[in-house]
Amino acid sequence: MDIPYTVESRPDTGLYNAKLGIWLFLASEVMLFGGLFSAYVLLRVGAAPGMWPHGWLNVTLGTINTLLLALSAITTLLAWAACKVRDFTKFRIFHACTILLALSFLTIKSFEYHDKLIHYEIVLNNGTFADGHLVEKSADFDLAKKTGTITLHGRIVDDEKELMDLRTPEARAAKLGEVTVAAADIVKMGNYGPRHNTFTAIYFTMTGLHALHILGGTIVIFYMWAFGGAMWKTDPERFTNRIEVSGLFWHFVDLVWIFLFPVLYLT
């Protein structure tokens, strides 16, 4: 059975079916991410004064990821253009670059996540806060039994607000060192995972969903890169259309990041 309008345009829409389909899908995706951006706005304006974090994310890594995604969007377009001029070798070269750039993006993202998951904030029983990256836990460290010690590379502050804006001159001038805390002195302890506060919750949700889109797109692009040769030989026009549709999805993922980066890293 032949699937209609995979190559030629439908007379009523003027488009082949997959192209209209991907645009309708992208419209729904705009609303999906729109809902999350809306949640971000509400959480941010609803935060108590001085309690919305600034400077918690690594701008250098975010910038590198922005450029990696921009480059991957370009190689995706060039892969499609190579298909249009019937140059399968160049298509494979460009899409190999796309896959490598996407994997680099995900690798950097995973480093960023790891950095947050080993970053702890500890409320001490004298009312101060120990904050920093995990160096080590003693072998007998047990929060429930109140035994052992934990060592962080960071600092101790009197007010949690001092940990919120890391771009202030005071925060930049703060000296970091090894801080060892006894379990007996700990009232509450948690890492900078999604449950830490509303910022980390929305950060992990938005970037996590975006990373899943990157992963899904990479799998599709890899499939067409690795196994697309058969269709290329029998129906190159249809294959080219598939590359165009997957490319549109990839550009959308880049578009989302174009807004995620400034919203989460720069403001």
Add this chain to the structure above:
Amino acid sequence: MSESEKPVSLNSYVRLCGVVFVIVLCTTSAMIATSFAHLGDGWTLKVALILAIAVVNAFLVAGYLMHLLSEKKLIYGVLIFTVLFFIGLMGLTMWAMSDFPTGTAVR
């Protein structure tokens, strides 16, 4: 005729992509510079400027890389509806921000 139906020259796309990448590089740098610039005490002006630059960036990707500048009317129709719904969503968000029970105040 949409962009995807026109005859394609790979070299012209390489040139276009080069220009787009340089502009993306410049706009990203501008966003970072704005973020660290001293523009008063609050974040409102900075956020507005940074988002304006991000919109320029998005226009480049959507207009040139996604060929939206030369697409079919039906796709524009779909996107116009999407934009309207998105504006509605953000409008509800803005409305909710000032929707407090009578007699209460926000400090």
